[in-house]
Amino acid sequence: xxxxxxxxxxxxxxxxxxxxxxxxxxxxxxxxxxxxxxxxxxxxxxxxxxxxxxxxxxxxxxxxxxxxxxxxxxxxxxxxxxxxxxxxxxxxxxxxxxxxxxxxxxxxxxxxxxxxxxxxxxxxxxxxxxxxxxxxxxxxxxxxxxxxxxxxxxxxxxxxxxxxxxxxxxxxxxxxxxxxxxxxxxxxxxxxxxxxxxxxxxxxxxxxxxxxxxxxxxxxxxxxxxxxxxxxxxxxxxxxxxxxxxxxxxxxxxxxxxxxxxxxxxxxxxxxxxxxxxxxxxxxxxxxxxxxxxxxxxxxxxxxxxxxxxxxxxxxxxxxxxxxxxxxxxxxxxxxxxxxxxxxxxxxxxxxxxxxxxxxxxxxxxxxxxxxxxxxxxxxxxxxxxxxxxxxxxxxxxxxxxxxxxxxxxxxxxxxxxxxxxx
Numbered sequence: 001x002x003x004x005x006x007x008x009x010x011x012x013x014x015x016x017x018x019x020x021x022x023x024x025x026x027x028x029x030x031x032x033x034x035x036x037x038x039x040x041x042x043x044x045x046x047x048x049x050x051x052x053x054x055x056x057x058x059x060x061x062x063x064x065x066x067x068x069x070x071x072x073x074x075x076x077x078x079x080x081x082x083x084x085x086x087x088x089x090x091x092x093x094x095x096x097x098x099x100x101x102x103x104x105x106x107x108x109x110x111x112x113x114x115x116x117x118x119x120x121x122x123x124x125x126x127x128x129x130x131x132x133x134x135x136x137x138x139x140x141x142x143x144x145x146x147x148x149x150x151x152x153x154x155x156x157x158x159x160x161x162x163x164x165x166x167x168x169x170x171x172x173x174x175x176x177x178x179x180x181x182x183x184x185x186x187x188x189x190x191x192x193x194x195x196x197x198x199x200x201x202x203x204x205x206x207x208x209x210x211x212x213x214x215x216x217x218x219x220x221x222x223x224x225x226x227x228x229x230x231x232x233x234x235x236x237x238x239x240x241x242x243x244x245x246x247x248x249x250x251x252x253x254x255x256x257x258x259x260x261x262x263x264x265x266x267x268x269x270x271x272x273x274x275x276x277x278x279x280x281x282x283x284x285x286x287x288x289x290x291x292x293x294x295x296x297x298x299x300x301x302x303x304x305x306x307x308x309x310x311x312x313x314x315x316x317x318x319x320x321x322x323x324x325x326x327x328x329x330x331x332x333x334x335x336x337x338x339x340x341x342x343x344x345x346x347x348x349x350x351x352x353x354x355x356x357x358x359x360x361x362x363x364x365x366x367x368x369x370x371x372x373x374x375x376x377x378x379x380x381x382x383x384x385x386x387x388x389x390x391x392x393x394x395x396x397x398x399x400x401x402x403x404x405x406x407x408x409x410x411x412x413x414x415x416x417x418x419x420x421x422x423x
Contacts, residue, residue, distance in 0.1 A: 002260035003208075003218045005248050008225030009318035011234075011272040012243075013298070013305060014265040015330035015412060017042050020057035020221050022420050023263075028216040029065045030058030031208065033251030034241040035223030036073035036106060036136065038129040040298065045417045055082050056221055059093060069204050069220075070102035071241060071251020073136045074148065075111075076192035083195065099196070100204035101149030107160065108185035109167035110135040116174040125275065137240035139163070148201055151193065205253025212258065220248040220259075226318035234361065237276025245322040264324035264406070266315055268332045268396075271305040273298050277361045279368045280308035280344045294334040309342040309370065312403050317357035319404055328410040329400070332393060333419075338375035341396060344368040345403065373399070381414045386423045397423075 006023070008014040017040075024030055037053040045060075052059065054074055056066040068074065086093045110132030117135070118128045128134065139145040144163060150156040164182070171178060211218060222243055227233045229243045241247060249256050269290055272278045281287070287307045290296065296305035318324075335341060346355045348367040358366070376390035383389065389397075389411075397408050411421045 001212050001215045001217060003212070003220055003248070003252075003254050003258050004261040004263065005220045005222070005245055005259055006263040006265065007222035007243065007245065007248075007322060009227075009264045009266040009315055009322070009324070010225045010270055010311075011227045011276075011278075012223075012225035013271055013273065013296075014225060014267055015042075016222065016265050017052060017057040018330075018412065018415065018417070018420070019263070019265055019328055019410070020219065021045070021060065022417055023219060024058035024061040024064050026217065027058070027064060027219040029067060029208070029211055029218045030056040030221055031067040031069050031204075031218060031252055032056045032072055032221045032223065033069045033248045034071040034243060035239065036131060036133045037075050037078040038131045038133045038224070038239065042415070049415075050085075053082060054079050055086075055097065058219070058221075059086070059097065060089070060091075062091065062096075064096065066097050067202070067204055067207070067252075068097075068099045068103055069252045070100040071247060072100070073104045073106050073133060073140075073241075074099070074196070075106040075131065076196045077108075077188055078131075080192040080195045094199055098200050098202045098204070098207070099148055101147065101152075101201050102204065103148045104136055104140050104145045105148065105150075106132040106136045107146065107164060107167070108182065108189050109164045109171070110139070112171055112178055112180055112182075113167055116171045116176050116178045119176040119178065120174045128274075134240045135167075148196075151197055152201065208252055208254060220252055220254070222248065226322060227314060229321075232321050234276050237274065244318075259323075261326060262322055262324045263326050263328055264319055264322060265328045265330060266310075266318075267330050268310060268335050269294075270308045270311050270314075271296055272308075273303050273305050277363065277366075278306055278308060279314075279347065279361055279363070279366050280311045280342075281306050282308045286338065289338075290334060293337075294331055309344060309368075310400075311344045311368065312400070313344060313347055313355060313368075314357055314361075315400075316355075316404055319406055324406050326410075327401075327404065327406050327408045328412070329397065329408050330412040332411050333379075333381045333413045335396075336376060336378060336380055341373040341375050342370040343373065343396075343399065345371045371399075381419060383413055383421060386411070386421055389421075 113135040290307035376392040
């Protein structure tokens with residue numbers, strides 16, 4: 001059976017966790033394919049808000065197996081906190097949570113390196129979450145990393161010590177003021193490692209291959225968003241992994257011809273956390289209203305998100321790179337009450353009108369060109385059918401579909417599971 005894929009089409013925070021949770025009843029396996037605890041997937045149901053960082057978003061469904069794939073980087077300390085949070089709820093979560101032996105571990109010194117590197121950049125900092133993600137992927141590509149499977153070997157602590165010593169030398173090289181007590185950090189780390197070892201480690205590519213042969217339905221879950229992809233995002237203001245569809249193949253060991261549906265998630269407007277270019281960013285009352293009504297604060301960092309109008313140039317680019325087959329529009333309810341809506345349909349790029357995403361979209365090179373739409377006043381959070389949509393919302397969606405060339409199959413009108421409207 002083919003594998004379906006769900007990923008974000010903007011700068012992350014699109015609402016992937018909620019949709020994975022909604023979709024899980026249709027799937028036997030949910031598999032996270034990249035990223036680390038710099039991601040925060042928020043789920044809300046039965047009046048309770050849940051935030052997951054590494055654990056796949058299908059974990060609250062009894063019948064779904066959840067896999068942390070080889071492309072993910074795992075901080076054992078944060079992972080243990082997630083497991084502890086799950087203990088408040090009924091269910092044997094460990095039984096349905098499997099970890100790839102090829103997933104890399106985030107060490108305490110990776111986080112320290114992250115902080116030292118960011119501090120050394122001064123005003124040129126990239127807005128790192130300081131979770132150690134970048135240094136861990138650097139060790140992965142530099143062939144120095146420690147993987148989950150190493151925990152089953154007798155010499156893994158020796159390997160750890162050698163790498164941690166190397167990291168401390170690198171921290172000194174940055175020559176910045178980073179205060180830390182490594183002995184205390186390691187005490188917490190090694191305790192969390194013991195908790196991690198109580199989970200089942202698997203050769204995940206083989207497990208998924210066999211599951212396909214057994215006709216199990218599989219949904220691959222991405223973190224962050226396409227515009228944060230290390231290759232195709234707004235470099236260098238990106239994450240350290242491939243957040244696009246290709247990352248699902250390398251992050252799980254799934255062949256490209258085994259991918260079927262590609263669900264692309266986007267907000268009805270645009271947000272971004274941290275530094276980096278953002279052509280449609282708003283600095284007025286409209287932007288402030290989006291942030292307030294949409295509760296735009298990072299699930300992992302708590303940082304306020306920058307807000308702006310929907311950027312169709314960037315969205316079309318993400319759809320193209322990922323081969324998206326179905327679109328899912330989130331937070332349509334946040335736009336209720338705006339008299340006029342704007343959609344960026346092209347850029348003025350150095351005096352020329354273009355409709356593709358260029359190499360550089362910094363403000364000195366790019367000015368957005370907008371098309372205006374009438375807004376709607378109705379509160380749509382209690383709508384249960386697309387037939388109840390205001391005509392202005394339908395016009396907005398129809399325009400997006402026409403411009404992108406991909407159908408909008410789902411519209412979210414609130415954070416709860418039930419506020420998910422299929423079209």
